[in-house]
Amino acid sequence: xxxxxxxxxxxxxxxxxxxxxxxxxxxxxxxxxxxxxxxxxxxxxxxxxxxxxxxxxxxxxxxxxxxxxxxxxxxxxxxxxxxxxxxxxxxxxxxxxxxxxxxxxxxxxxxxxxxxxxxxxxxxxxxxxxxxxxxxxxxxxxxxxxxxxx
Amino acid sequence: xxxxxxxxxxxxxxxxxxxxxxxxxxxxxxxxxxxxxxxxxxxxxxxxxxxxxxxxxxxxxxxxxxxxxxxxxxxxxxxxxxxxxxxxxxxxxxxxxxxxxxxxxxxxxxxxxxxxxxxxxxxxxxxxxxxxxxxxxxxxxxxxxxxxxx
Amino acid sequence: xxxxxxxxxxxxxxxxxxxxxxxxxxxxxxxxxxxxxxxxxxxxxxxxxxxxxxxxxxxxxxxxxxxxxxxxxxxx
Amino acid sequence: xxxxxxxxxxxxxxxxxxxxxxxxxxxxxxxxxxxxxxxxxxxxxxxxxxxxxxxxxxxxxxxxxxxxxxxxxxxx
Numbered sequence: 342x343x344x345x346x347x348x349x350x351x352x353x354x355x356x357x358x359x360x361x362x363x364x365x366x367x368x369x370x371x372x373x374x375x376x377x378x379x380x381x382x383x384x385x386x387x388x389x390x391x392x393x394x395x396x397x398x399x400x401x402x403x404x405x406x407x408x409x410x411x412x413x414x415x416x417x418x419x420x421x422x423x424x425x426x427x428x429x430x431x432x433x434x435x436x437x438x439x440x441x442x443x444x445x446x447x448x449x450x451x452x453x454x455x456x457x458x459x460x461x462x463x464x465x466x467x468x469x470x471x472x473x474x475x476x477x478x479x480x481x482x483x484x485x486x487x488x489x490x491x
Numbered sequence: 492x493x494x495x496x497x498x499x500x501x502x503x504x505x506x507x508x509x510x511x512x513x514x515x516x517x518x519x520x521x522x523x524x525x526x527x528x529x530x531x532x533x534x535x536x537x538x539x540x541x542x543x544x545x546x547x548x549x550x551x552x553x554x555x556x557x558x559x560x561x562x563x564x565x566x567x568x569x570x571x572x573x574x575x576x577x578x579x580x581x582x583x584x585x586x587x588x589x590x591x592x593x594x595x596x597x598x599x600x601x602x603x604x605x606x607x608x609x610x611x612x613x614x615x616x617x618x619x620x621x622x623x624x625x626x627x628x629x630x631x632x633x634x635x636x637x638x639x640x641x
Numbered sequence: 642x643x644x645x646x647x648x649x650x651x652x653x654x655x656x657x658x659x660x661x662x663x664x665x666x667x668x669x670x671x672x673x674x675x676x677x678x679x680x681x682x683x684x685x686x687x688x689x690x691x692x693x694x695x696x697x698x699x700x701x702x703x704x705x706x707x708x709x710x711x712x713x714x715x716x717x
Numbered sequence: 718x719x720x721x722x723x724x725x726x727x728x729x730x731x732x733x734x735x736x737x738x739x740x741x742x743x744x745x746x747x748x749x750x751x752x753x754x755x756x757x758x759x760x761x762x763x764x765x766x767x768x769x770x771x772x773x774x775x776x777x778x779x780x781x782x783x784x785x786x787x788x789x790x791x792x793x
Contacts, residue, residue, distance in 0.1 A: 352508075353523075354504040354505070354507045354508035354511075355504070355508070357504045358502075358504035358505070361504075367529070367531070367532055367582050367583035368531070368532050368533060368582075369531060369532075369533060370529060370531065371528065371529050371530070371531040372526070372527070372528055372529065373503075373525075373526070373527040373529070374524070374525070374526050374527075374603075375523075375524070375525040375526075375527070376522070376523070376524050376525075376596065376599070376600070377522070377523040377525070378521065378522055378596065379517070379520060379521050379522065379523070380521070381517070381518070381519060381520065381521040381594065382517055382518050382519075383518060383519060432517050432518075433517035444531065445634045445635070446526065446528065446607060446634070446636060447634070447635050447636055447637050447638045447639075448638060449526070450526070450600075450603075450604045450607075450636075451637070451638055453524075453600075454600045457596060457600075484595045484596070484597070485595075485597050486596060486597055486600075487597050487601070488597045488598060488601050489597075
């Protein structure tokens with residue numbers, strides 16, 4: 342299990358390659374499902390210059406640790422990885438990596454998505470965008486986690 | 492779009508790192524969902540020594556190409572990657588990598604899983620296991636794609 | 642009793658309130674504490690944590706607690 | 718007409734049949750072709766492709782076609 346909140350740039354594929362090499366036992370692992378969230382250059386019709394990701398230092402990593410532990414207990418999976426960026430970000434910077442390893446694909450897919458929804462709705466992070474015109478604004482809500490017919 | 496069927500060992504995280512660097516435009520991509528299937532050392536209670544992945548050379552890659560194109564047309568996503576191994580494999584060898592890039596997470600998650608289900612049920616590949624005791628057996632069916640309450 | 646209070650993100654900016662350590666006597670719930678300190682109605686979507694664990698507006702406040710108020714979270 | 722036939726995986730081993738090019742006259746559908754060549758009932762779960770595109774047992778066979786029979790696929 343790896344849970345990390347960091348102000349340094351994250352490289353999702355490197356993190357996964359290293360973690361897997363050191364910690365994933367091939368014996369019973371047949372599937373990995375991964376989600377990577379990346380900062381976009383456009384949001385709600387505006388060009389975004391940078392983003393500040395605020396968190397609650399005493400609580401955020403602790404919350405994610407408990408979420409990862411609960412997830413391990415609740416589901417038939419082999420391992421969980423959560424790495425989340427904080428601080429100053431620029432377009433194209435990865436924000437979060439979540440990975441689930443399990444014996445079969447059904448668990449990996451279901452749990453990776455479920456964990457992301459819990460992270461998005463409960464983990465104490467807040468995004469503030471700086472627009473290209475110099476204005477700042479707080480992101481007020483998340484996009485939908487599931488596809489909505491419009 | 493990248494679709495590849497290969498008899499050479501695949502390194503999923505390397506493939507993803509390289510592909511993303513060269514082909515993914517940050518402008519409108521906020522999410523990546525990835526699935527990696529790996530050969531397990533145990534299957535149906537037996538220890539597996541190796542596996543031979545047969546395919547239909549004239550059809551398999553063509554089928555995956557059409558599947559990737561159809562997926563791009565049908566959903567609001569930015570890119571698709573499918574790399575699938577064939578030939579002789581050993582435990583711990585990656586079998587398949589599927590990745591979807593999109594603006595938001597809902598599409599990435601939904602489409603990655605949907606594409607894997609179509610690949611598992613329609614792409615012409617067949618697995619033959621060599622057990623530790625020397626016996627050979629064909630895998631007769633897939634595991635469930637969704638979690639089944641038992 | 643002594644209580645430590647924290648505000649995060651847009652809530653901190655809207656209220657123009659810094660983190661504070663205060664002494665209170667008559668306060669029993671998180672809701673009371675908010676009223677005592679902020680002196681306005683509490684917005685519907687505000688989340689609260691006591692000692693870094695999620696709590697509700699009806700949760701009881703105890704001596705030494707760290708109470709954090711924040712708007713809906715937007716990580717990931 | 719000339720037809721090329723392929724069998725894959727466990728089906729090839731069970732039938733002990735190699736890929737073949739044959740000349741047939743009275744065959745019209747994939748099902749006819751199977752009967753003509755294999756001389757047994759076709760198992761329920763067998764899949765068929767004509768010229769590398771999925772087809773059904775009722776699909777018509779034409780001169781020059783490549784017809785492939787195979788068991789349920791198990792990739793991924």
